[in-house]
Amino acid sequence: MRADARKNRDHLLAVAGTAIAEHGVDVSLRDIARRADVGLATLLRHFPTREALLEALLHTSFGELTAKAGELETSSSPEDALVSWLRDCTAWTTEYRGVTVLMAAAIEDTESALHASCVTLRAAGARLLTRAQAAGMARTDIDGADLFALVAALAWIGDQPSLAPRADHLFDVVASAILTSAASSDAEGTRGVNHDR
Known part of the structure; x- marks a missing residue:
């Protein structure tokens, strides 16, 4: 994985961890993407x-x-x-x-x-x-x-x-x-x- 792709993936995981800790595992994927300042398609490309x-x-x-x-x-x-x-x-x-x-x-x-x-x-x-x-x-x-x-x-x-x-x-x-x-x-x-x- 390229360095920039890994950095993006790690950022998404960090944001997801915070969101799930706050709202539970049912937190909206759209909300996680919004918090990470990316589109839902970008999140789903990393995590389908x-x-x-x-x-x-x-x-x-x-x-x-x-x-x-x-x-x-x-x-x-x-x-x-x-x-x-x-x-x-x-x-x-x-x-x-x-x-x-x-x-x-x-x-x-x-x-x-x-x-x-x-x-x-x-x-x-x-x-x-x-x-x-x-x-x-x-x-x-x-x-x-x-x-x-x-x-x-x-x-x-x-x-x-x-x-x-x-x-x-x-x-x-x-x-x-x-x-x-x-x-x-x-x-x-x-x-x-x-x-x-």
Whole structure:
């Protein structure tokens, strides 16, 4: 890609990131083009669909979360690695309102531009879950698909103005439910959960 074309593409991604963070993934492509001071045709030449734009925008974050899972596998205890990744993944998904709906759909749609990244991210979380389960630190009646669904549910809570103040508390509740009683007791002891919230 020529330097000027890459610069234009990067500018479009920066503008799109801001627009999506402010208005969610359903923000008008026409509005993104207007904010970037280009025509809609120019935006569509770089990103022919909304999903293509989102995949380009989110690709780096998907990669970082996948890499983080790999690092946690070797640097943290199984339960700490799982909860840390779950927290990071949930926090990231709340940066772009509505992205979890698209991610959930993309998992099942092999034609989606987001499919490969979402499958890779789900597999990274599944490895952490399997590791915690093998160590007896996580319940064994859930799998990577369930974990991915819980990320989506927690992100949805964070997206709701009336529920967002409860998001951290509810994250702790969900994390404790994933871990076995011994692991969650240890985690609660180190976190100092505030039960009065």
